Amino acid sequence: MKRIWKKASLPALLVFFLSVAGCTDNEDGRSASSEPDYDLTQVSNKAEVSQEIANQAKRSVLKNEEVIGARGVNTSEQILVAIEVRQMDRFNLKKLEKRITSDLENKFKEKKVTVSTDKKIYLELDELESQLQTEDLSKKKLDQETNRIKKLISDQA
Amino acid sequence: MMFFWAFVVGGLICVIGQLMFDILKLTPGHTLSILVVVGALLDGFGLYEPLIDFAGAGATVPITSFGNSLVHGAMQEAEQHGLIGVVTGMFEMTSSGITAAIIFGMIGAILFKPKG
Amino acid sequence: MTSNKQTNQDYQQFAKQRETKRPVFKNCIRAFLIGGLICAFGQLISTFYIHFFHFTEQNVGNPTVATLIFITMLLTGFGAYDKLAQFAGAGSAVPVTGFGNAVIAAAIEHRTEGFVLGVGGNMFKLAGSVILFGVFSAFVIALIKTLLIQWGVI
Incomplete structure (x- = not known):
């Protein structure tokens, strides 16, 4: 029993690792940045609500050296940004999150800013970005989706 | 990257446990109790959350996280309801580990026969 | 030693x-x-x-x-x-x-x-002590911390 388990577990683990690691490309026409150091996508303004502000926010967030990736959307009232942080800076994740939130708040005074470092939010925003890029997402739908993702951030259980 | 650090940090916590077994000659019961108290203390000083941010499951899977989340749940509730929250919020975040152990313990007892 | x-x-x-x-x-x-x-x-x-x-x-x-x-x-x-x-x-x-x-x-x-x-x-014959000391120490620590916060020390 144990022997079989031992033999089978290693390849299974490897396959899983690879499959998890392998799903990061986006083939939806968002322009990815040419910088190899970080992961930035820009949604072009085909969508009903212009994503120019979110694009600006992402670019400014990536100026922090701790941040290696950014995804974000904006609606007419708010900006929602998720960042990926360099591994060694993850010890100060909460502080960094606060600092970047206040930076963005100063920069975009007229909007409500939410910043998250959570992987789940990053993935959700990535998907929403690609929806914005490829299909015509109505303003209402965008608001709904943004609020849904925002709720995930404060979800404790 | 996260897997690597989960491996290293989780492994190191286990090495600490092993050293307590071998060098201090503590029983597993004593060792685990001490580790839980250490986890609770670390969270009291606000040091355990950064470790979780850094190592993910490397910090949440070892038993030290049990102490951490007990304090965490208690503090969260205490912020809202004052002192009484310390008692009422204790199991707010830890419930799943104990619940799972009880449920699967019962199911295990029904499914499996004791050996020997 | x-x-x-x-x-x-x-x-x-x-x-x-x-x-x-x-x-x-x-x-x-x-x-x-x-x-x-x-x-x-x-x-x-x-x-x-x-x-x-x-x-x-x-x-x-x-x-x-x-x-x-x-x-x-x-x-x-x-x-x-x-x-x-x-x-x-x-x-x-x-x-x-x-x-x-x-x-x-x-x-x-x-x-x-x-x-x-x-x-x-x-x-809980074996695991009981983990729960006991976990809960009790967490109680003491959270209590002290809450009091300190309420008194404005930290």
């Missing part, structure tokens, strides 16, 4: 001698490998839940722990966890799976004495 009176060099020699006698170093390597693997496996489960279910990094710990304990139940039931524990020492005891194993093994073992007195009465 008299080692703390000796000089550093002596101590190192002393430690070396002991190392060969008792396999502390070997035990630690094993604990590191198995404990690390269990945590990496936990990370794998977490990543899976984050990608395919509605869990965030914040709350993914709960389903991860529950899943690990479920797997522990199977391994304990088939007797595999015992063998793993013999090999890994603290590597299989310190992760939450060790806690699960203590509860589940006690439950299975005492089943012959009936469900109320046997399973119910002995379930």
Whole structure:
């Protein structure tokens, strides 16, 4: 029993690792940045609500050296940004999150800013970005989706 | 990257446990109790959350996280309801580990026969 | 032990001698490998839940722990966890799976004495102290911290 388990577990683990690691490309026409150091996508303004502000926010967030990736959307009232942080800076994740939130708040005074470092939010925003890029997402739908993702951030259980 | 650090940090916590077994000659019961108290203390000083941010499951899977989340749940509730929250919020975040152990313990007892 | 009176060099020699006698170093390597693997496996489960279910990094710990304990139940039931524990020492005891194993093994073992007195009465025989000291220390620490915050010290 144990022997079989031992033999089978290693390849299974490897396959899983690879499959998890392998799903990061986006083939939806968002322009990815040419910088190899970080992961930035820009949604072009085909969508009903212009994503120019979110694009600006992402670019400014990536100026922090701790941040290696950014995804974000904006609606007419708010900006929602998720960042990926360099591994060694993850010890100060909460502080960094606060600092970047206040930076963005100063920069975009007229909007409500939410910043998250959570992987789940990053993935959700990535998907929403690609929806914005490829299909015509109505303003209402965008608001709904943004609020849904925002709720995930404060979800404790 | 996260897997690597989960491996290293989780492994190191286990090495600490092993050293307590071998060098201090503590029983597993004593060792685990001490580790839980250490986890609770670390969270009291606000040091355990950064470790979780850094190592993910490397910090949440070892038993030290049990102490951490007990304090965490208690503090969260205490912020809202004052002192009484310390008692009422204790199991707010830890419930799943104990619940799972009880449920699967019962199911295990029904499914499996004791050996020997 | 008299080692703390000796000089550093002596101590190192002393430690070396002991190392060969008792396999502390070997035990630690094993604990590191198995404990690390269990945590990496936990990370794998977490990543899976984050990608395919509605869990965030914040709350993914709960389903991860529950899943690990479920797997522990199977391994304990088939007797595999015992063998793993013999090999890994603290590597299989310190992760939450060790806690699960203590509860589940006690439950299975005492089943012959009936469900109320046997399973119910002995379930937390080993794991009870972890819960006791965890809860009590957490209570004291949270109490002190809350009081300090209320008095405005921190």
